[in-house]
Amino acid sequence: MLFEPILPYVSGEARVKLVTASWELADARDLRRLVFCREQRIFTGDDGDARDGSAVPLVALAPIFGVADQVVGTVRINEEAPGHWSGSRLAVDPAWRRLGALGGALIQLAVSTATARGARRFTAHVQAANAPLFHRLHWRTIEVVDCHGRPHHFMEADLAHYPPFADGARGFQVLIRRER
Secondary structure, three states, rough: OOOOOOOOOOEEEEEEEEOOHHHHEEEEEEHHHHHHHHHOOOOOOOOOHHHOOOEEEEEEEEEEOOOEEEEEEEEEEEEEOEEEEEEEEEOHHHHHHHOOOOHHHHHHHHHHHHHOOOOEEEEEEEEEHHHHHHHOOEEEEEEEEEEOEEEEEEEOOOOOOOOOOOOOOOEEEEEEEOOO
């Protein structure tokens, strides 16, 4: 081969936070469509549903020259009942997926934000392929179910590992290490 393949640019850091700007929400929805409609073909055209109206959306933002420029991950959380929160539509941009940091950081912020808002229980339906990540992050599988024609683990977070984090609008930095 004459030239080495050029990998997409991936910053050495990202910030996970609550959505605070309209462009963040629009780009998060675009990322969800990319992952759940075009890539995985779970939904046709759009993955939006009634939960979006009451959801608290979170994003992972990649900076260009220190300025947040691109949504590279997203998840949403909802209060299902008093004290019972859930997470859904966790998506990470394909170029950032194997870096091993964003999915876990989004999960950490999601559960810790809900804990700060009074969560006594946090659950999610997780695609079977992603269940090992959640197990490493102190979640347990309650049962395996079918969602959208695919196996999912209905899981619950161990809230003892997710202290309350009330500054979600500011969020926190995640350092990224590219695999060699």
